[in-house]
Amino acid sequence: MLLPVTEADGFLLDLRYATADNLTGAPIYTRPRALLLPLARERLFRARDAAARLGLRFRLFDAYRPVEAQWALWHAVEDKRFVSDPRAGGLHPRGAAVDLTLNDIASGQDLPMGTGFDATLAESAHGHAGVPVEDQRNRALLLGLMVAAGWEPYLLEWWHYHLPEARQFPPLNASAVPEGPM
Numbered sequence: 001m002l003l004p005v006t007e008a009d010g011f012l013l014d015l016r017y018a019t020a021d022n023l024t025g026a027p028i029y030t031r032p033r034a035l036l037l038p039l040a041r042e043r044l045f046r047a048r049d050a051a052a053r054l055g056l057r058f059r060l061f062d063a064y065r066p067v068e069a070q071w072a073l074w075h076a077v078e079d080k081r082f083v084s085d086p087r088a089g090g091l092h093p094r095g096a097a098v099d100l101t102l103n104d105i106a107s108g109q110d111l112p113m114g115t116g117f118d119a120t121l122a123e124s125a126h127g128h129a130g131v132p133v134e135d136q137r138n139r140a141l142l143l144g145l146m147v148a149a150g151w152e153p154y155l156l157e158w159w160h161y162h163l164p165e166a167r168q169f170p171p172l173n174a175s176a177v178p179e180g181p182m
Contacts, residue, residue, distance in 0.1 A: 002035035002064055002095045002177060010048055012059040012103055016117065017069060023118045028065075028072040035064035035177065037095040040163055044098060047149035054141075055105050061117050061159065062099040065092035066174035081156055082120040089171035096166035098151075099159045102142050111138040117159050125156045 007013055011034070016022040018032035036044060044058075051057060065073075070086040070093050077083040084090035091097035099118075102111045114131035115124045123130050126139055139158045146153065151161035 001038070002172070003038055003041045005034040005036055005041060005044065005060065005063060009045070010052065010057060012057060014059050014061055015063075016061050017065065017073075023120065024072060024076040028069040029174070031174075031177075034060050034062075035095055036098070037163070037169060039165075040096050040098070043150040043163070047145050047151065050145050050148060051102065052105075056102050056111075056141075056145075057105055058100045059103045059110055060098060060100050062092060063097070064095040064172070064177070065090070066177070067093045067171050068174050069093075070171075077120060079120050082118075082124075086171075089167075091162040091166045093171035093173075094166055094169040095172065096169055097160065097162035099157075100142075100161070101159055102138060102145075111141075113138055113142075113158050115158070124158055126153060126158055127155075 005011055013034055015032045015034060017028045018030065020026050048058060067086055070084065070090045073083045074086050101113060101117065103109065104111060112135045114135035115121055122128060126143060142158065143153055146161045152164045154160040154162065
């Protein structure tokens, strides 16, 4: 069962794959809701609380992504290191992964991270030497908040985190998620 994450929970929702503002140039799913497994939601809220103590909040770009949407990404992304093979299920289709960044509550501005979300570039990797020092610090802060809350990073993408135990959960097609409010 997937549970919602909302703006009322203290997050900024910017679900890019429900819009054309993503690397495919078109929406790849039609229901703009951030959904997660209960364990993932609990850990995200733990990270939210730690970020809030620092005057920060999270902007969520993606959470649960139906298998059908994973196929759309698979076909759109040339460098397959940046997208999971849908035949293996991926991590987002399990409701066990998030794509996010940090936002400063006082200014309302996202912290600079050196590349944009979903940039399929070498510079998107944690620790890449070509990223400005301030942006490296911001990535390290995001990494620390998420790992301390029980998440695991994907080292090629500064924005992606998943549950270490994600593969024990089944991938879900869009039809497995009920329509309407949750």
